[in-house]
Amino acid sequence: MAARTAAGRTARKQVSRTSTGEWSPPADRRDPIAILEKQALTRVPALVPIRYGRMAASEFAFLRGAPAIMASDLSLSPNTGLTVQLCGDAHLSNFGVYASPERRLVFDLNDFDETLPGPFEWDVKRLTASIAVAARGNGFKDACGQDAARDAARAYRLTMAQLAGMGELDVWYQAADAQTLLELAKRPRGRKALETTFADAERHTSVQALRKLTQPGPDGTPRIKYQPPLVVPYAELGFDRNSEEEIVRRVFTDYRSTLQEDRKDLLDRFRYVESAMKVVGVGSVGTRCAMSLLLGETIGSPLFLQVKEAEESVLAPYLKASRYEHQGHRVVAGQRLMQASSDIFLGWASGPEGRFFYVRQLRDMKGSAVVANLDQALLRRYSELCGQTLARAHARSGDRVAIAAYLGRGDSFDTAMARWALAYADQTRTDHQALLAAIKNGRVMSVEA
Template sequence: MDITGKHLRTQIPRSSQGILQLSPKRPSVVNAIKASNHDRLKHLIPIRHARMSASPFAFYRGTAGIMAQDLACQPHTEIKVQAIGDCHLMNFGGFATPERTLIFDANDFDETLPASWEWDVKRLATSFVLAGRNNQLREADARELAVKVSTYYRQSIYEYSQMNTLDLWYMKFEAHRLLDNTTSEKLKNVLRNAINKAEKATQQQVFYKITQSVLGSFEIADQHPLIYHPVDLEKEKNAILSFMKDYERTLQADRRVLLGKFRVVDIALKVVGVGSVGTRCYVVLLMNEKDEPLFLQAKEARNSVLEGYTAKSRYKHQGERIVQGQRLVQAASDIFLGWSTGYEGRHFYLRQLRDRKIAPDIDTFDKDILMAYAGLCGRMLARAHAKTGNSNTISNYMGKSDAIDEAIGKFAVTYANQTEKDYAEFTKAIKSGRLKVTKE
């Protein structure tokens, strides 16, 4: 039996996980935002600011770098897992496995890197406090959401530490099984609607939504400023062919054969996410001899925000870092997940665009649904950490009481308060003109 976790409590008491102590060297919010804007497409930065200004929760989604620095200043156990890095509730959702089974899992790995397990738990718990406040829940309920994340994580990490290792790696959160096991009719309706929507979100549906026919051929339709063609399209098309050959080499042999049945037809730049706005992201339209479409998203891979506070990535290519981290954490990954190098040596990773994806519609979630979702996310995160870290040590540190859950709840509320203060400073900078915004 691993007792290292219990011994750690004397050095890092579980109650200390509730502490928030900011570094005296913490940069101003404006300076931190400007630093995170470095090397982004300048004309898109005002859109990024606008999206982040929607609410404290939206601001939180765009400031993983600020929180990474803050987390590094807190007491932490140094029990390493493959951390998601930007672990907030919108970065979990549904998607189809290669076998076309719809599952729920973490689905954004831009910041993934080995790091202390509690960094992910604290960021996830705080996101639920902010979401609860955003949805006008009582403060006690918002705090309870954070506690529930930790409780389900703690109970699940113990459960997974007792599992057969192969069973753990085979384990998936299948959407239809979640639906069958849910007793709440309200939650059943949410899951049923999400599943129905995802099953219709095929590549053909995406094709109808974002393409147009021009002189007998198809191209991606411009939707300025969110989807648009590069200025020198022919140059970009020629460059993408070399880019795609490098990408092919990162796929399994059978998947290279499948990709070889498609040819590149068009490419366009696309604005994505909140925190990612301004990074380079391309939509690549490929078609085969039957005029069947395949959409790939090629997204710029930058250094993880965690890298300054933990060990450097073992991978020199940031796209490979993301892909390998995703493959480690997820129960199943996109068959077209791979990486390549583009202009000026920029790193990218690729995956299918909108392949039967489910994004949680958090704004419509009431208290009961948010509580259920908090528990599900806690369980999914525990499985990710159990696969990639020492679940026995984590479980023994957390223990069987709710001491750690209460501490995580306390931290999440305190950090949500700090986020609201940071958001106020951010919006003040927008009003004064120090940060520019552009409405979409």
């Protein structure tokens, strides 16, 4: 215990807590649009303009779609060396509610495409920067964004200190249910907004998806309703549909082998019907993502699975290589390590052309707060909860005693993260303007969808 505490305090000599709040772009900073263009090289060309269109919509949307840009920027500064399993994309909208296997709504991180072991503060910086950008997007003064970012960093620090004094099993079983989030909303307006979010999440089931996403086929069997460009038949993307369907079937066979024995048995009680490509998210647009419909053998109950391509983490060029050569395995392992409770159908598979995929339920009572609807008070409280949640996720994999010792009892780290948040919000504004200019001058193509 003493050695771990000493390691945390020694890290302060390498990177002071105050210095973590510094940001100014160097003269040789990489062109942010070039980073996005490089990512586009491995994506479905017809879908890339949708990605640019979504990122152009606002500064917060740009930040959501640009973890690769921030990863490049984070690599330019010294880090603490205090390693945890990073989410890699811990912005405000990547926290939310979903159903545990016990069908209880829990609150946690919910996106792990970029997960990789790395310095804990990289996730904290992404979270606090997103808070400052969101505050501006909601029309709040920068003081509000700084205060909310400080609240998140303080909550992270205090939670890590608390977890440092707990046993391994107690830390592992820590979780936040939906009621915890509701308790943060003291005023009726804020509580009503969150209750609406939870009610929507509880309706987001495979049964609801069946009504929304399918229509009866010629034989009466539900078929996926194509809604281009967001739900797209393979033929419209230049692929042979029969070939793509066969690929999906092969992927499912590989995927099944990664599940626990009881879940293999459960999956075998469904029959595969068909798949379609589905555009999801902001940063993920253009990656190969399929929505697959399965029906239960007994009464035809639906199960929608998402088969999502896993590329190399945007953090990979700057950190040690993942222990997992399979990128889908990397995502799944990171998710299981960071989340208190994970999807029972979470698994991975290999695809054609050396591509990697992971699989999860498409709709399983998932939902998140609409950041644009948060007032100033609720933004601060929500940011605090996200800071607590991130600390709990990091404590499952990293040395929580050393990190707590590094953070200390004072507010040096909290204040530094508030400064960083505003400085990087300025950088995001500049980079967003660069994207708008690239669209205007024809360097990249953009469509709204």
